[in-house]
Amino acid sequence: MTNPTFRKIDGKAIAAEIRAEIAQKVAARLEKGLSRPGLATVLVGENPASEVYVRMKRKACAEVGIESFGHHLPEDASQNQVESLVAELNADPRVNGILVQLPLPGHLDEEKVLQTISIEKDVDGFHPINIGRLAQKGREPLFVPCTPYGCMVLLERAGAQIEGANAVVLGRSNIVGMPAALLLIERNATVTVCHSRTRNLPEVVRRADILIAAVGRPEMVRGDWVKPGAYVIDVGINRVEDPTRKRGYRLVGDVAYEEVKEVARAATPVPGGVGPMTIAMLLQNTLRAAEIADANENL
Numbered sequence: 001m002t003n004p005t006f007r008k009i010d011g012k013a014i015a016a017e018i019r020a021e022i023a024q025k026v027a028a029r030l031e032k033g034l035s036r037p038g039l040a041t042v043l044v045g046e047n048p049a050s051e052v053y054v055r056m057k058r059k060a061c062a063e064v065g066i067e068s069f070g071h072h073l074p075e076d077a078s079q080n081q082v083e084s085l086v087a088e089l090n091a092d093p094r095v096n097g098i099l100v101q102l103p104l105p106g107h108l109d110e111e112k113v114l115q116t117i118s119i120e121k122d123v124d125g126f127h128p129i130n131i132g133r134l135a136q137k138g139r140e141p142l143f144v145p146c147t148p149y150g151c152m153v154l155l156e157r158a159g160a161q162i163e164g165a166n167a168v169v170l171g172r173s174n175i176v177g178m179p180a181a182l183l184l185i186e187r188n189a190t191v192t193v194c195h196s197r198t199r200n201l202p203e204v205v206r207r208a209d210i211l212i213a214a215v216g217r218p219e220m221v222r223g224d225w226v227k228p229g230a231y232v233i234d235v236g237i238n239r240v241e242d243p244t245r246k247r248g249y250r251l252v253g254d255v256a257y258e259e260v261k262e263v264a265r266a267a268t269p270v271p272g273g274v275g276p277m278t279i280a281m282l283l284q285n286t287l288r289a290a291e292i293a294d295a296n297e298n299l
C-alpha cells in the first residue's frame with residue numbers, strides 16, 4: 001500500500017461498540033425499574049432472504065437485552081390482516097418498535113402498511129411523517145432510517161468533518177440515498193445527489209470530500225473517481241461470481257476498495273462496513289422508542 005494515511009472504517013467493530021453501549025443502557029433501564037424495550041417483527045410470506053434478516057434482527061435484540069416478538073403471516077395474507085396486526089402492535093405497550101420486513105408480497109400496498117405504523121414505533125424510520133420531518137428545516141424526525149443513520153455514525157466515528165464538506169451521494173432510493181442526502185444536509189454539508197441519469201459521474205464524484213455510494217453496481221466507483229483524502233462509505237452489497245469460493249460467489253460493494261484505499265483518507269470495506277451498522281442502528285432506534293414511551297407515560 002502506498003497511501004500511509006489511509007484508515008479502514010471498521011463497521012464491524014463500531015457496530016459492536018454500539019451494541020455494547022445499548023446493552024449497558026438497557027441494563028441501566030431495568031435497574032431503574034423501567035420496562036425492557038421490545039421490538040415486534042412482521043414477516044409476510046416465505047422470502048428466504050427476509051427470513052434470514054428477521055432472524056438476524058431478533059438475535060441481535062436478544063444479545064442486547066431487547067425483547068423481540070416475531071409475527072409471521074402467510075404469503076396470501078390480506079391487506080386488512082397485515083394492517084390489523086400492525087394496529088394491534090401499535091396498541092401493545094410491550095412493543096416499542098414495529099419492523100415490517102420489506103419487500104411485502106406484490107398484492108400488498110407497502111406504503112399503506114408503513115403508514116399504519118404509529119410514528120412513535122416507526123423504528124425503521126420509513127413512515128412518511130418521519131421522512132417528511134427529516135426533509136424539513138428545523139423539524140426533527142423521531143427516527144431516522146437505519147442504513148443512512150449507520151453511514152452518519154461511521155463518518156462521525158471515523159472523524160470526518162461533515163460541516164461545510166462537499167458530499168456526494170450516489171443513489172436516490174427512499175431507504176438509503178435520499179435519507180442519506182437529507183442527513184448530510186442537516187449536518188451542514190453541501191450535497192450533490194447522483195442517479196442513473198447523472199452526466200459525467202466520475203467528474204462529479206471527484207469533487208466529494210465525503211462520498212456515500214448506494215447504487216447496487218459492483219465496484220462501479222474506481223480509484224481515479226475519488227478525491228485524495230476523501231471519506232468513502234460504501235453501502236452496496238453485490239454478489240459477483242467467484243469459482244474459488246465454496247458458495248460460488250463473493251460479496252463486493254459499489255466501490256473498488258483496493259483502488260480507493262490508495263487515494264482516500266478512509267473507507268468502509270464490504271463486507272464489514274455499513275452492513276453490521278444497519279442492525280445496530282435498529283437496536284438504537286428501538287431503545288429510543290422505549291425512551292419516547294417513558295416520556296409519553298410521564299406527560
Ligand code: NDP
Binds near residue numbers: 171194197198274
Ligand atoms: P435501489 O436500486 O433502490 O437504488 C439504486 C440507486 O442507484 C437509484 O437511485 C439509481 O438511479 C442509482 N443508480 C443505479 N445505477 C446507476 C448508475 N449506473 N449510475 C448512477 N446511479 C445509478 O437500491 P438501494 O438504495 O435499495 O440499495 C443500493 C445498494 O445498497 C444495493 O447494493 C443494496 O444491496 C445495498 N443496501 C445495503 C444495505 C446495508 O445494510 N448495507 C441496506 C440497503 C441496501 P435511478 O434513481 O435513476 O434509478
